Amino acid sequence: MAAVGRVVADRYELGELRGRGGLGQVWSARDRQEGRDVAVKLLHGPADTGTAELFLREARTAAVLSHPGVVDVYDVGQDADGTLFLVTELLTGSDLGALVRAGRLEIPRVLAWADGICATLDSAHRAGMNHHNLKPAALFAVAADDRVVILDFGLAGWLAAVEARTTHVIGTLAYTAPERLHGQAGDHRADLYSLGCVLYELLTGRPPFGTGVPASLVYAHLRHVPEPPERLRPDLPPHVSRLVLDLLAKDPAERPADATVAAARLNATAPT
Structure with a gap:
């Protein structure tokens, strides 16, 4: 190329x-x-x-x-x-995929990233823009201040057009919302599902359904309920574990309504 x-x-x-x-x-x-x-x-x-x-x-x-x-x-x-x-x-730092592969991440650091990602998603969603390919590799921790920057906004329509032409989902399967696997375009809540997949991996070291055979991944997104992240990481606050599972709800209507709601629950000191 x-x-x-x-x-x-x-x-x-x-x-x-x-x-x-x-x-x-x-x-x-x-x-x-x-x-x-x-x-x-x-x-x-x-x-x-x-x-x-x-x-x-x-x-x-x-x-x-x-x-x-x-x-x-x-x-x-x-x-x-x-x-x-x-x-x-041109950014200096590392994408979150590389950081999670390097070793277990501290929970406060992940929660700080998540709060910033939610604020960014809320701003984009209010402007009518969805991402549709949110994953650790599309999230970049800037070396200077450790804030996370979201890459590749503005490609959602291109993704949908190419997917329609090629009859398969380009967005990385390990982080793809069930409705998109059903062939629907999905709205901002598809990004929230992807965020749930990302947070699950940052907190536990692996995506909720692994990264295996594509057919198995699709089936898992559509049918399986992931293991609660607090079982894989006992020091994780229960309300954070519950939020991650709610973000991963199969039905978009059962997920937090928007990124602001997700951030509020993330920052709570007790389950909501």
Whole structure:
């Protein structure tokens, strides 16, 4: 897809490959026009006209979302070969997936992250934007202050369009809400389900249904009730364990109504 030294849109010179996943590749790059270092996300494969227009429209809408918990978007576009790209600030730190793999995380730190994520989700949801691919790799702890920034806002429509064309869910299965597995678009409560999956993993070291065979994961999301996280981590406050399980309710109507409600329960000193 790309190589060191490639210049995207005659402007962004790719440096180091920082990551790759189901959506595409992330590179550090040099913005030749502004003289600054940036991150460039290259989405997989050239897009058809309709999908490209949807991506460009939604990404530009997401770019105006101003919140400390959302990565700053500088530019979006389509390169000469048809590759869609997204240019953001270049962050220093680590994604939460890498941190949870490094060892058990302290509960107060996870709860502080969760509170910030809820505030960011609430701001985005009130602006009419859902994420639909929330996972530890899309959450980045900034080295300077340990705040968590959510990556990849503005890709929900592109995800839905590609999923409709390819008949499968691109969003990582270990964190995908049941309604989306049923082929529904899902609303903000699908993000809350994904948040529940993320919190479960940050607190226990593994997602609620593991990361195994796709068919087994789908069945588990649709049918199984996960083991209460407090059984896997006895020092976890019971009301936090209960909140995580409620976020993982199969029926969206049985989850907390919104991210603000989830944050309020998270910060309570007793079950609600």
